[in-house]
Amino acid sequence: MEVLNDKENQALRLPPGVKDFLFDEAAQHRTVERRLTDLLAGSGYREIITPTVEYGEVFLLAGKTRHGRNTLDEKVHRFLDRDGNLLALRADFTAQIARIAASRFVGMIAPIRLYYSGKVFRAEPQHAGRSREKWQVGFEILGANDIETDAEAVTNILDTLAALKIDDARVFIGNVDYFNGIMAHAGIEGERLQTLKYLVERKDAGGLAQTMEDFSLPSPVREVLTQIQNLHGGREILPEVRQLAQTEISRQAVDRLEALLAMIQKHAQADNVFLNLGEAEGMGYYTGLTLRVLVAGVDEVVGSGGRYDELISRFGVDVPAVGFAFDLDLLVNAISNGA
Amino acid sequence: MEVLNDKENQALRLPPGVKDFLFDEAAQHRTVERRLTDLLAGSGYREIITPTVEYGEVFLLAGKTRHGRNTLDEKVHRFLDRDGNLLALRADFTAQIARIAASRFVGMIAPIRLYYSGKVFRAEPQHAGRSREKWQVGFEILGANDIETDAEAVTNILDTLAALKIDDARVFIGNVDYFNGIMAHAGIEGERLQTLKYLVERKDAGGLAQTMEDFSLPSPVREVLTQIQNLHGGREILPEVRQLAQTEISRQAVDRLEALLAMIQKHAQADNVFLNLGEAEGMGYYTGLTLRVLVAGVDEVVGSGGRYDELISRFGVDVPAVGFAFDLDLLVNAISNGA
Numbered sequence: 319m320e321v322l323n324d325k326e327n328q329a330l331r332l333p334p335g336v337k338d339f340l341f342d343e344a345a346q347h348r349t350v351e352r353r354l355t356d357l358l359a360g361s362g363y364r365e366i367i368t369p370t371v372e373y374g375e376v377f378l379l380a381g382k383t384r385h386g387r388n389t390l391d392e393k394v395h396r397f398l399d400r401d402g403n404l405l406a407l408r409a410d411f412t413a414q415i416a417r418i419a420a421s422r423f424v425g426m427i428a429p430i431r432l433y434y435s436g437k438v439f440r441a442e443p444q445h446a447g448r449s450r451e452k453w454q455v456g457f458e459i460l461g462a463n464d465i466e467t468d469a470e471a472v473t474n475i476l477d478t479l480a481a482l483k484i485d486d487a488r489v490f491i492g493n494v495d496y497f498n499g500i501m502a503h504a505g506i507e508g509e510r511l512q513t514l515k516y517l518v519e520r521k522d523a524g525g526l527a528q529t530m531e532d533f534s535l536p537s538p539v540r541e542v543l544t545q546i547q548n549l550h551g552g553r554e555i556l557p558e559v560r561q562l563a564q565t566e567i568s569r570q571a572v573d574r575l576e577a578l579l580a581m582i583q584k585h586a587q588a589d590n591v592f593l594n595l596g597e598a599e600g601m602g603y604y605t606g607l608t609l610r611v612l613v614a615g616v617d618e619v620v621g622s623g624g625r626y627d628e629l630i631s632r633f634g635v636d637v638p639a640v641g642f643a644f645d646l647d648l649l650v651n652a653i654s655n656g657a
Numbered sequence: 658m659e660v661l662n663d664k665e666n667q668a669l670r671l672p673p674g675v676k677d678f679l680f681d682e683a684a685q686h687r688t689v690e691r692r693l694t695d696l697l698a699g700s701g702y703r704e705i706i707t708p709t710v711e712y713g714e715v716f717l718l719a720g721k722t723r724h725g726r727n728t729l730d731e732k733v734h735r736f737l738d739r740d741g742n743l744l745a746l747r748a749d750f751t752a753q754i755a756r757i758a759a760s761r762f763v764g765m766i767a768p769i770r771l772y773y774s775g776k777v778f779r780a781e782p783q784h785a786g787r788s789r790e791k792w793q794v795g796f797e798i799l800g801a802n803d804i805e806t807d808a809e810a811v812t813n814i815l816d817t818l819a820a821l822k823i824d825d826a827r828v829f830i831g832n833v834d835y836f837n838g839i840m841a842h843a844g845i846e847g848e849r850l851q852t853l854k855y856l857v858e859r860k861d862a863g864g865l866a867q868t869m870e871d872f873s874l875p876s877p878v879r880e881v882l883t884q885i886q887n888l889h890g891g892r893e894i895l896p897e898v899r900q901l902a903q904t905e906i907s908r909q910a911v912d913r914l915e916a917l918l919a920m921i922q923k924h925a926q927a928d929n930v931f932l933n934l935g936e937a938e939g940m941g942y943y944t945g946l947t948l949r950v951l952v953a954g955v956d957e958v959v960g961s962g963g964r965y966d967e968l969i970s971r972f973g974v975d976v977p978a979v980g981f982a983f984d985l986d987l988l989v990n991a992i993s994n995g996a
Contacts, residue, residue: 329712329714329973330756331712332708332711333710333742333744336708336709336710336711338705338706338707338761339705339706340706341705341771344704344706345704364683365680365683366677366678366679366683367677367683367686369671369675369790370776371734371790372672379668395738396736397734397736399783400731400780400782400783401782403672407710417668418679420669422677422679432680439709442739443739443740444740450710450738451709451710634668634669
């Protein structure tokens with residue numbers, strides 16, 4: 319038997335935003351991972367394990383928005399291999415799954431249900447204080463775009479929270495078409511649309527007010543945008559939501575959300591589901607439903623996802639899909655906090 | 658229901674040396690991973706989960722050899738973060754564990770038994786045809802340098818092979834001190850020693866013969882080196898091994914291997930253990946016992962490890978240790994081949 323000695327050393331430092339999980343902490347993460355993957359496997363989902371390193375093009379394609387900005391470009395860690403090829407660290411699972419769907423799922427009968435567990439890597443400046451390695455456990459349903467499939471995604475989330483006994487969680491559902499329809503009605507597009515989306519999503523009230531003035535937006539549009547930014551709550555906000563929906567596309571988005579709420583209303587955790595119409599941009603590839611989970615006592619978003627019916631077509635095959643990922647480390651924190 | 662369509666796309670390519678594991682293949686890898694980790698957990702080992710990204714210094718320290726060449730330097734994938742720091746992808750688990758031992762295990766009672774499962778990343782030129790992502794499942798015993806601990810390492814390997822029903826495996830045990838002692842006796846050191854080690858380990862008979870001539874080595878040394886290169890087999894080679902051991906350090910290495918063989922002789926798989934005295938360099942940090950597993954029908958080394966009593970002291974704390982890692986993908990191949 320021997321007792322280890324103390325000593326300082328430069329090589330002992332870790333970069334900001336990464337962690338070691340030792341012993342009990344590792345076991346706790348594995349237990350939660352196992353509960354999530356067992357639950358998904360029990361519901362007919364099958365695992366895929368993707369490479370940690372691949373060509374950066376996959377993430378650039380996924381990060382493209384309709385309005386110029388790429389949501390992933392500056393977050394991708396890139397490096398040269400020994401043959402001079404530019405490689406990238408996995409910055410997003412859904413991007414990889416779109417690549418796989420367009421190459422290896424061709425000819426399979428949809429819907430395809432799959433899950434994954436692993437890390438995504440995001441280049442974050444140190445001052446942001448964010449994780450550079452995020453351990454995600456997520457699922458995707460490919461090849462179906464009906465409301466039943468949206469409801470299945472929400473049900474998976476509620477079942478997971480129930481299995482983990484996390485009571486103090488809120489699952490926010492939204493639909494990007496709601497915002498897009500209202501902006502189309504106001505004739506706002508291009509870079510202006512992009513900026514407004516960004517501010518609404520981040521609930522930056524001051525920035526939004528200033529920008530609306532800079533853009534000289536007419537007063538009715540300003541009012542709508544200000545209201546949308548705060549448009550979250552239970553079914554009781556539906557009349558207000560409908561009243562603001564000025565176009566057919568926005569109204570259809572509300573109909574779909576209302577139908578989704580009806581489908582999940584018998585779930586024991588249905589009271590934890592809320593509407594959030596300020597959800598406007600997300601990853602840049604979301605086309606309809608958006609999903610976001612917050613837990614009391616945890617500052618960051620514990621899980622997020624949504625529908626991405628146009629992402630896989632960027633890889634050459636037209637397949638609708640919906641997906642969601644929990645941040646495993648935040649989920650463990652949520653449990654430890656006794657949420 | 659929908660059937661996915663076929664189409665080609667540049668973004669669908671994967672770089673050489675990385676893979677997707679889908680569905681059954683993913684499940685097969687997880688099953689084998691689980692058997693290994695359950696077995697280790699059942700023997701009192703506890704998991705650690707290390708970052709995929711950290712400062713490259715950790716791997717450079719681990720790759721240092723006594724004779725100049727760094728075994729890891731050119732294999733480390735490096736990239737700049739957004740603050741201008743040079744980061745590196747995990748190139749070796751043992752290096753990370755040495756860092757952790759020297760910082761977070763200080764004051765714990767030894768021996769500490771731990772295991773891990775994850776990928777290591779090695780920059781390999783494409784023509785080498787090697788994996789750039791290797792999924793390793795391994796264990797380490799820190800804080801003990803007795804033969805019983807060496808035997809525990811070998812027993813873990815044999816138990817794993819038995820649990821996986823891999824019968825056609827050979828576990829080669831060696832000791833780097835054997836080769837080092839003989840070279841010291843012949844007065845060979847520095848760059849010449851390094852070159853000879855490299856050739857002996859790779860069993861490059863032609864290269865070894867040419868190099869010995871280039872170095873004008875005396876004929877007795879040439880004979881010994883030629884014999885060492887082929888010195889592998891069962892207990893029956895021990896007399897020849899002893900006869901070549903010209904120094905105390907080499908003789909002690911043989912004594913230790915013989916004692917180790919005696920300790921494991923009652924194991925049901927003991928017949929799969931062989932001596933390999935041509936094991937000379939390995940990772941650069943090995944100091945005594947070396948371990949290497951080959952399986953019939955699998956071209957590459959399925960698992961390797963050894964004793965590294967001087968590695969953790971490079972991080973500032975003097976702790977002996979022994980460790981071993983299986984290549985999970987090769988292990989799955991070994992099972993699929995019906996080895």
